[in-house]
Amino acid sequence: MEAKAALLVNLGSPDSPTEEDVRRYLNEFLMDKNVIDLPWPLRRLIVSLFVLPKRPAQSAKAYSSVWTDEGSPLVTICYRLLEQVRQYTDMPVELAMRYGRPDMESAIVKLAGNPEIKELLLFPLYPHYAMSTVKTVIDKAQAIISDNQLPISLNVHPIFYDHDDYIGALVNSARPWLEKDYDHLIFSYHGVPERHISKDDPTRSHCLKSDDCCHKPSHAHHTCYRHQIYRTSASFVEKANIPVDKYSVAFQSKLGRDKWLEPSTLDTIRQQAKQGAKKLLVICPAFVADCLETLEEIGMEAREEFIKAGGESLELIPCLNDNPEWAKLLSRWLEEPLKA
The missing domain is CATH 3.40.50.1400 (Rossmann fold)
Incomplete structure (x- = not known):
């Protein structure tokens, strides 16, 4: 058989x-x-x-x-x-x-x-x-x-990335943190060079060609990382009932001097502190298991930067893990x- x-x-x-x-x-x-x-x-x-x-x-x-x-x-x-x-x-x-x-x-x-x-x-x-x-x-x-x-x-x-059961599992796993008192939620995704987005565009005429390209229907979205992370974020906040002004999307882990997706997570964290946020939550949906990029880069480095910029606490919401x-x-x- x-x-x-x-x-x-x-x-x-x-x-x-x-x-x-x-x-x-x-x-x-x-x-x-x-x-x-x-x-x-x-x-x-x-x-x-x-x-x-x-x-x-x-x-x-x-x-x-x-x-x-x-x-x-x-x-x-x-x-x-x-x-x-x-x-x-x-x-x-x-x-x-x-x-x-x-x-x-x-x-x-x-x-x-x-x-x-x-x-x-x-x-x-x-x-x-x-x-x-x-x-x-x-x-x-x-x-x-x-x-x-x-x-x-x-x-x-x-x-x-936007399957309802996956989003449901992600929201449910994050709920204990979302039920806490917090000022802002940051979705921090692993960054990629912009040229990768363009190379993955099968139409060669859609991705990064306009400011709202990720929100216009296109066959390119099947392989567009940028579109997909925005869809994950939008689906998550809809299911979790998070107000539009209470979350941001950012990118971490840049390597080299090429132009990568923006804004950077660290810049976003510093900006939140400058605007008066004291308690931040950060979730990293590009990863299904916690790793160096979540535990050290966000849980340690980003937390230190936020407190240095005037914040009080930054909590990393664990990945789905096991x-x-x-x-x-x-x-x-x-x-x-x-x-x-």
Whole structure:
């Protein structure tokens, strides 16, 4: 009897918060053509001369501040999610990281080793499409299957940025924080270079061509990260009944000098403090599991900046992580995938 298996994939983490392991991880991550989308010689030059000499030491310090006894927060949380998902489905399910370990190749080869499995459902753990997240995971899976001549077909689960059940799970998980007294909610999304938005536009004539492009109907929205994060935010505030003047959308984690999506999260946080906000909430819906970018960049660095600017408290709303409602929803989507 033919069967299918599923592979959950997230970004990844260094093996440890040491400078050596962080350097190895950053090299793999940044040399991906979907992350730094430049010709290989130029990409190699940038990474070797401008990133790897100093960035590993800085990042290792940041990783050390969030590392747990179990290891990387991202990997640990994803394993806890995997165990819950396995409780709700009989389908073989594995976990992999696009960079680092557990690696995608080992997981796919393992699943394909079962002769009954003829279809692999690839589930990138990202609500929104971007070339540096979903596309690179798909490219890697396709290459692994081809290079190893594996006798399985690949089916990719669609993104789910505004699916009602996903928004519901997100709102429910955030409700304990939303019920507190707060002045403003910031949706902080991982930023991407504007050129990535333009490259992902299949029409080549819509994205970033006008101030309101994300709100005009277009086929380009199927692969437009910017449109999708605005839809997530709008759907969230509608379901959570948050007034339009009580939230903002911003972008974090800029790398390099290229023009990235704006406004920046840190600038938005400082502006809120300048306008008199004392209590901020920050939620990061581009991530389904807490990681360096949420725990350290927002939970520590952004909080420090807000207080320095005159604020009193900044609370990070945790990601969905291994929330039972999210685990059940995810396992249901594995059994009955959404339609693109």
